[in-house]
Each structure stands twice: as structure tokens, then as C-alpha cells.
Amino acid sequence: MVKFDKFSLDNGLKVIVHKDTTTTITSVNVLYNVGARDENSERTGFAHLFEHLMFEGSVNISSYDKALQLAGGENNAYTTNDLTNYYITLPKENLETAFWLESDRMLGLDFSEGKLAIQKNVVIEEFNQRYLNQPYGDVYLLLRPLVYKEHPYQWATIGKDISHIQNTNLQEVKDFFNKHYAPNNAILSVAGNVDLNEVKLLAEKWFGSIPERNVINRNLPKEPKQEKAKTLTVKRDVPYDAIYKAFHMSSRNSEDYYTCDLISDLLANGKSSRLYQNLIKDKKLFSEINAYITGSIDEGLFIVSGKLIHGVSMDDAEKAINLELDNISDLEISDYEMEKVKNKFESVYQFGQISVLNKASDLAFYELLGDANKINTEIKNYRNVSVENVKSVAENLFAKNNSSTLYYLSKK
């Protein structure tokens, strides 16, 4: 049970406080409700580029990192298709430094052409390092646009094309800030050995005077139901063939979400899972195989991916995957197997909540989903999934018309 308190400032900033007396470290997490899904389709990768610019100095503080390091702190951030999250850990005595830093960059950034030019280069190198100069690195750049035709999940957070980053200008950066970076579009959460009243005072002191901004409610196109199976074949300079199958699944707040997650666990969580035992160990078709969900807030993806053992035909490999997927809805699933995947979820969840960093970011994320207290009801949601749920969800999920398949072939 993660106990917490919650309050809001007049400008709309939501604040969550979790007290953990066992630690000397405090985590301060600021989540902005803006991600790659909010980007203009001609400026993809922008939310992530913007995340980089958030470290380039704010109106009153020339170096965010220096100031934080001086107070013994560390920080990082990440951008997903749904959100941008910034987090700090620092000694508990220096909590106020985090409030000073985060409030100043919420107030305004110190934009400049020079800083933008440098961060464009850094992001382009990130693109090179993670997506281009890696075997199989471009898979999600290929898969997302194959699966999504309308919804902005069709591009990855790094962007569709690096020219979008190259062509960005300073005015667009400023507009993006004013549109999305606002107290009324953010959630601040603090976890550590902190006092609720102290956090209230600090929040009011540092964030209270930041004006509410005009944040327009997002109105994203809904992805239409996929009518027929889609495929894409590419050849690349990689040693082995690989296959990626993606299926449209429910949104994060749907009950089916938990069912889909457990289906992915039945298939591929741990070495006793079905795909691992049947396709790697018994049939020896794959060297690696996985099933996972993207966990997106809007309707997400259920992905099955595998690297083929040298000499195995793509046809045999795909048939074997399809059989395993069909078996979920067609054959019996024992209570034991259901219990196993639920136990495992519960255990991973408990291990995940040891650190204040994770607790702070989870609380902010669940608040974004509608209620921070979901952190305490997740296990029950998974426990409530029945075999019948699994079978009926799997039947629709794995329908042939709902699939998009990427055949990623070795040139050799």
C-alpha cells in the first residue's frame, strides 16, 4: 500500500506527496501531459527535442544541471508517445533546490538559436546511435506507420524523419512551450522522508505564482478498425531474419488492458512461458522471442517479435507463432497457469516499488490516468482477470484482420 496525499494549487498544478521514512533520498517528479502524439505530423520528434531543451537553462537559472549537482542531486527525463517526464533525486535536506529548478523552467525557458542548433545535433546523433547504427534499430520506425494510419502513434518519439528535427525553428519551440508546458498541464509528485506541510509551503512558494496557461484539450483522430491483414517486407544488413507482428489492442484505461497484459505474460514472460518453451526450447525455431504491449494511453499495440534460428523458414516460424496465438482462445488454460502469471505480476510490482524514484513517477503516471490511487488497485485489476476474459479478448485481438506483420530479412 502506497499512502499519499494530494492537493492542487490555484493555477491547476496537481501535487502528490508520498512519505517514506526509510530513505535519505527524495525524489521529485514532474510529469507534463504532452508526448509525441501531440506533435504536428510535419514536426515529428518535437516533444523529445523539447525535452532536451528543458536542460538548456531557464529564465532565471543559466545552468539547470550545475545548480542541481551543486546540491548533490541527479536528474533525467524521458519522452514517450503519451507524456514527458522529468525526475530528480537529491539528499532530503536539499528538497527546496528541486522546487526552485523545476518551477523556474515551468515559468519559462531561456531559448536561443545556438542552443537549439546544438540540441538538434545531439538528437540527430541519438537517432543515429539508437535507430540507424544498430542492427534491427529501425524496426519501430517501420512498424508504427504500418499499423497506424490515422492516430499519431504512427511515429516513434524520435520522429518519422530526421529532417523534421533539422527543419525546426525557434518560434516553433516557443509555441510548443506555451501550448503544453503549464501548471495546469502538469503533475508534481514528491516521494521521500518529507513532510506534507513542508511540501505544501514549497509548492505554493515556488509554483504558486506561475500563471495558468491556455492548454487546448487534445482531440486526436481515432484509429479506424483495421479491415485486413497488412504486411511489409524489408531486407537489411543483419545476420538473421526476424518477424514482428503487431495487433491493435485496448486503451490503458480499459478493463481489457489487464487481460492483454496477462496474455503477453502467458506467451512470453519468463522461461516457463509458452513461446519460450515451445518455440525456442522444443521446436528450436527462434533464438529470441517476445510478446509485449506498448502500454500506451490511447489504443495501443500488442507485439510479438522473434529472431529466427538460421535455416528456419519464415513461413514455418510465422505458422508456429500463429498457432500459439490461436491456442490461447482455442485450448484450455489451467487455473495454475493463470495463477502463475498473476503471481509474477504481483512480485514484479512489489520489487518495482522499493525505490522512491519509481514510486514518485508511478504516482504521477496514475494521476495522469485519472487517479493516483490506481497505484494501489493495480494488483486487484490483474487478479480479477478470468480465463473467460483471456479467451474472448484473445479471439478478437489475434484475428487475422487485426494483424500487421513486418518481415525483417537478412540480406545474406
Place this chain on the structure above:
Amino acid sequence: MTLNRKVEPEFKVVEKIDIPIPVKVFLNNGIETYIIKSGSQDVIKIELSFNAGSWFQEQVLVASCANEMLMEGTRELTSKQISEKLDFYGAFIHTQPTKDFGNVSLYTLRKYLSETIVLLKDILINPAYEQNELNTFLKKRKQNFQVDLGKVSTIARREFNEQLFGSEHPYGKKAELSDYSNVNRSDVVEFHKAHYHPGNCRIIISGKVNDSDIELLNKTLGDTNWKSNDQSGFTTLKISPVQNQERIIIKDRASQSAIRLGKQVINKDHPDYFNLDIVNTILGGYFGSRLMKTIREEKGYTYGINSVLVSLKNACYFVVLTEVNADVTKNAVSDILFEIKKLRTEKVGIKELELVKNYMLGHLLRSFDGVFEISSNIRNLIDLNLDVDFYNRMIKAIKNITPNDIMDIANKYLHEDSLVKTIVGKC
């Protein structure tokens, strides 16, 4: 009163860190065991580290097979049965072969400790190493290895280690594709027999541990039927001289070049080590480091650049690691060398030094947050035969170091001309 946002709120510098001293006991069969009781969650970690790294192997890959295949079946249980049980209890056993050690760790909910520790014991004592499991394992590993070889960073790491230690040295020797076909089951079995026994390992148990858990540990892993044997051999070192100072491997289609610059330096037990660690931090050991500032934030050549001190049991080395845009490879190398030279020719400013000191102390505090973090830190010390006072000495060194000390250390250990260079990509 208006708020002054220009001035940083008052902060405190970390003065001391409460490092729990582990309780040391010996199990009935003699295993040296450290107990760290802490934490609020009902979870337990049991770590075993055997002196069974690749250092001790005669044939490449044998040590890692012996370690990682512990999970692939015992005389009683198939690999599937082992995984079924672990997954059912939501527990994890991680095997991790390193150059020096064969590590095996169990993470479990406390309420299932009695079920999961029995499994841990079984895989440690009775691995089957079946031939067909070995074949599947090697085939998979070989494919993954081949995928890794497509990365400039992997190639650079392999070449760099070889340049640093020599091709026959256990820290420098590279596995090749053909080695995956040359592993004999009998060698793996022999390696296990020689190295995985009570006299050749240490245990750290951490988490919400109570006395009954220690009793359980003693009944299982402390079983006197699990006996030590004294055959643990020692590979004689075949030191081959470092072949060349600079190695460039051209990959025409690479969009980035991997760069590694480094050298062997003093070990963690040397009195200068802490100061060298501080010098390394200034150079490339944190996000605000000089290398990050120059190569990433001023030039935009890379997504990231670091320098680290890597401590092995029998050596320690310094290395700068980065992937840079292939077109600027040469510039990046000379900029890195320039930053290293600057450490020994120009005094570091008081402000920068203060920042690094505060950062390092905060980082140290953070690294002791959480019982499993504490146990990892303590294990690193035990592995290198260092005592817990190491961290107190480190705090003292951080507080005391001066700009002059930094120049001295840089001159003594990090002359830019003494570095081995590896470049994979374009040049």
C-alpha cells in the same frame, strides 16, 4: 516579499553516510556469509559469488556456460520445471558470469523463501548440463553474438580489451564465432566441479531478513553434504605484450564511429585511487563532465560520452567511451585528448571542484539508498577484498582534494600520450 528566483536556495553538503555494517557469519559448511537487514518491503535477495569467472577457464566460453546453464536443468528437474516453479512464486534467479566471478542471485518474496531457496540449492549443486540443452544454449548465444558484432560499440570493446591486456590474457582474449562450436560438455562439468563449491564462494543475504531466514539458509546452502573441494585451479597467465597503441577498423557504412581511449591504472586498494576517481569524474564521470560539455553540449558530436574506471579483481583500467558522428571522428578524438591534457596542465577552478565534490557525495548517498543497492555496494567491496571503511576513506578524500592534487594525479596517471586508442567506423 517577492521571491528571488535568481539565487539557489540554501543547501547542505552531505557530511556523512550511514553505511550499515554487514554481520559476517559462517554457514555450517563454511561458506562466508554477510547479512544485511534493512528495507520495508517483504523481499529478500541472496547473492552468491563464486571465484569462477572467465579468468579461470582453459577454453573460451566454458566459464559462462557453467554459470548460465545452471538454470537449464538439474538431475531432478528439467529447465522447464525450474522456470515453472520460479515463475509461479514470482521469483527470479539471475546468473551473471563476469571476468572474475560466476554470480548467482535469487530475488524472492519473503513468504516464498523456503520454496525458492530449495530451487537455488538444487541448481547450484546438481546441474545436469545436458548435451542437447548445451547445444540449444550455444546456438542461441552464437546468434546473439553475431547480432552484437554488427554494433560498432561491441567491436570497439573487444578490440580495446585485447589492445589493453593482450590477446592471450584472460581479460583481453576475444571469443570468436568458431569458439561456439568448440565447447565440450565435459569441460563445463569439470569447471563446475572445480569452482562451484562452498570453499570458493561468498553469500550476501539482504532485505527484510530475520533469524529464521538465516536458519533456513544454513539448512539449505549451508548443508554439510555440500562440500568444498580444493581443486580450484588457477590459470597461469599468458601475458602477451600490447600489440599496438592505436587500432582503426573501418566500417564504410557506419553513420557513427565508436571510440575507446584508455589505459591500465592503479587498483582500488591503492592510496591514490580515490583522487584518480575524482579526476575521472571531472573529466567524464557525470552528466556535467568536461567531456559531455565539450563533445556533446558545445560541439553536438554525440548523444553521450563517458569516462570510467573499471575495477577488476586483478587490474583496473580507465576508459573514455563514446559513439560520435562518423564525419567528425578525428575531431572528436583530438578534442578528447585535449580535455585529458588540460587536466594535467591547467588547474581546475574552485567552483567546478566544489560542484564535483558535492555531486560525488550526493551520488554516494544515493548509491546506498535501498537495501539491494547497499548489498551491491558491499558485494563489490568484498569481491575486491576491501573493507566497509573504504567508503569513509572515499568521503574523506573527496572533501580534502585540492586543485594541485588533481594536476598531480593527472600527470602521474593520465598522460594523453600513454593511452591506447581504438576507433571503429570511419577515420
